[in-house]
Amino acid sequence: MDSDRKYFDVKKSIMSSRFQNTLAIETSCDETSVAWVARVNGNLKVVKNIVASQIPIHQKTRGVVPEVAAREHVKIIIPLIQKIFYSMGIPESISVTRGPGLLPSLLIGCETGKALALAWDRPLIAVNHCEAHVLSNWIDPPAPHFPSLCLLVSGGHSEFIVVKKFGAYDRIGKTRDDAAGEAFDKVAALLSLPYPGGPSVSQCALNGNPKAFHFPEPMVYAKNFDLSFSGLKTAVRNEVELLKKPLSQQTTSDLCASFQRAVVNVLVKKTLRAGAELNIRSILLCGGVAANESLRAELIRNIRNELPGALFKAPAFRYCTDNAAMIGAAALLAGNRMRNIFELRVDPNWELHGK
Numbered sequence: 001m002d003s004d005r006k007y008f009d010v011k012k013s014i015m016s017s018r019f020q021n022t023l024a025i026e027t028s029c030d031e032t033s034v035a036w037v038a039r040v041n042g043n044l045k046v047v048k049n050i051v052a053s054q055i056p057i058h059q060k061t062r063g064v065v066p067e068v069a070a071r072e073h074v075k076i077i078i079p080l081i082q083k084i085f086y087s088m089g090i091p092e093s094i095s096v097t098r099g100p101g102l103l104p105s106l107l108i109g110c111e112t113g114k115a116l117a118l119a120w121d122r123p124l125i126a127v128n129h130c131e132a133h134v135l136s137n138w139i140d141p142p143a144p145h146f147p148s149l150c151l152l153v154s155g156g157h158s159e160f161i162v163v164k165k166f167g168a169y170d171r172i173g174k175t176r177d178d179a180a181g182e183a184f185d186k187v188a189a190l191l192s193l194p195y196p197g198g199p200s201v202s203q204c205a206l207n208g209n210p211k212a213f214h215f216p217e218p219m220v221y222a223k224n225f226d227l228s229f230s231g232l233k234t235a236v237r238n239e240v241e242l243l244k245k246p247l248s249q250q251t252t253s254d255l256c257a258s259f260q261r262a263v264v265n266v267l268v269k270k271t272l273r274a275g276a277e278l279n280i281r282s283i284l285l286c287g288g289v290a291a292n293e294s295l296r297a298e299l300i301r302n303i304r305n306e307l308p309g310a311l312f313k314a315p316a317f318r319y320c321t322d323n324a325a326m327i328g329a330a331a332l333l334a335g336n337r338m339r340n341i342f343e344l345r346v347d348p349n350w351e352l353h354g355k
């Protein structure tokens, strides 16, 4: 990494990808989303991005029941596509999440994408959901420089990914058990706060004292870049069991603030260490937990102090949680995985491989 010439030219690669626009479909979990993403003067432009959330439905079960999610995708996907088609017409390409995600949910998006590709005689681009979260950082300027270190934190994933260039990734660490978002969801359930847990726990934490309880910061001093959140969730459960019921509003807020502080501390410390050790030029955040204001603020503050040469970037809030705009962006930036539509199969465990 000693010469600027070795860095991948972001703008050139945006230009060199084949298609000028794509109609993108995302149905990997509990958001049905369709977008139109185009390339305008060498930059990406999200022309339309519609997200139909299933949150009210899954609130009843405090989590996503895969069959229920798939049934909801079926109901809404065609009306969403119609909305975009009526204003934009037929796209140059269709892009769809092939995995990772929930099998029944992925199937709805993939089969819909195949039908459109066949009917419109357009190529179909298979997109990895994790890659799309990472590349959501390229939707709005400035374009981060390579090599980037991306902290992907969502309901299903918590990983450190080095982005060498579009399509070439090294996963240097991941959670050994629960994902960060999953931990927020489980702590919310423990405290009888609404699903999804991230927004409700972080909202409740605003009125709490982050030092009221001392929760562990798992794996913070481990030499690797792996993470673990299951023990932290258990520590919160053990603490709740010792407390007098019903919990007061203040105690609930203190528990939320102390839990959030532990998660944020682990993520920030490990990000800083990886950034310094790997000589990283830009540090990126993505996934649903990237919407967490405390995590963003602490990353900004610490990177400014300890890695002043590195750019920090996180997507706009609307591109943190699942959305089709990021699927379209990934298709246009790294979309060299065109599929024969009859061969495309969903892959619920599709790993983001390096090249």
Ligand code: KG4
Pocket (backbone or CB within 6 Å): 029, 153, 154, 155, 156, 157, 180, 181, 182, 184, 185, 196, 197, 198, 199, 202, 287, 288, 289, 290, 291, 292, 293, 320, 321, 322
């Ligand atoms: O990326 P995403 O929409 O779906 C997956 O790919 O998993 O992430 C959803 C996760 C949920 O676990 C949710 O609780 C979490 O992101 N989340 C947050 C916040 N907003 C959403 N976690 C912490 N703080 C938030 N503000």
Ligand code: ZN
Pocket (backbone or CB within 6 Å): 129, 133, 154, 155, 287, 288, 321, 322
């Ligand atoms: Zn996601």
